[in-house]
Amino acid sequence: MKQKTTGIIILAAGSSSRLGQPKQFLQFNGKTLLFHTAEQALKITDHVIVVSGAEPIGIEKQLNSVVNINNENWEKGMGSSLRKGLKEMLLLHPGLDNCIVTVCDQPFIDSSVFQSLIDQQEASGKGIVASAYAAISGVPVLFTSGYFGDLLSLPDTGGAKMLISTYQHDAAEIPFEKGAIDIDTMEDYQKLTEGL
Template sequence: MMKFIMENKICHQTGIVILAAGSSSRLSRPKQLLQYKESTLLKNTISAALKVKNSFLIVVTGANHDLIAKELNLPEILFSFNSEWEKGMSSSIAKGITEALLVNPDCEQCILAVCDQPFVTSAIFENLISESKKTGKEIAASAYSETLGTPVLFHKKYFPELLALKGKEGAKKLIKKYAEDVVAVPFEKGNIDIDTEEDYNQLIS
């Protein structure tokens, strides 16, 4: 891991944290490994993240960690196992932010993403970064279906509050709390995510 840290500390100021710790309780199998476009849902998100310049990637796992790590044994990916994944999304966010600061203490901002938005692309991540920089807003959230959500970028000043989230609380709590510091970035089809077999069947049909 030390080699990974040294290689990524210089100039890689944006951490991309993919939250993939859930048990997919509404599915009969891990959603992270569902086949999609000759790949998997998780690998699709990882591929998009790896194309973003001056960034480093952390994948937070929990349930099904061994299966996921075996499937995606790539040197560019740093897996971070969240042993407290059952406590809810907040524990995975905290794990990801903590790991990002360990990899690069000078990390300026982090993008939080989930593994089951099949239409995410590198352009989505890049637009969050560019819009935040252009507007001076320190939260850049994806906009779809009249809501704001993931992927979402947070400047480092919000890291302490992300680390303090509890239970099922997620990034949306901070998006609402600091609405005046949020820029909305359109994400076409961002509302499509995979929670059930029906969702998945509609995606691949």
């Protein structure tokens, strides 16, 4: 039986308007949040794509070893960036079995979370495996290839959570309690850094 191939899409297109500066470039433990996420993803697979938008040049400089796709329509919504990332992923890796969708503002993401998604998919046989935290099912989330069409059909303002909700009968979860910690405001970032 051939080994399943997994791609990871990192959504990093937003302008961080609530924060007042690009969250992708915030420093935590000596690295930017985006660099850390990409570094952890690359421990799992070399099929990693970052979707930029508001800060394409800064992201390109940070991640010279990762494919960076600029979504010029990023302001339309996350669904727009997700579709763009998956289209590029499937062009580069047409035989992909799974795709993990993640974001760059969860500072406690690490490769073990991505690996747990893959392991749970293999154990459960489910088509979707989400991360569970704060009483929700969210990102990072793994989709098997049977859901690529649904992802490519998402509306601009849609996202992975829409599909998790729609296909609950075919979804499993892994625990990722620290996934609830994300950076949307400067207060969030101050709490994070003061907790070190």
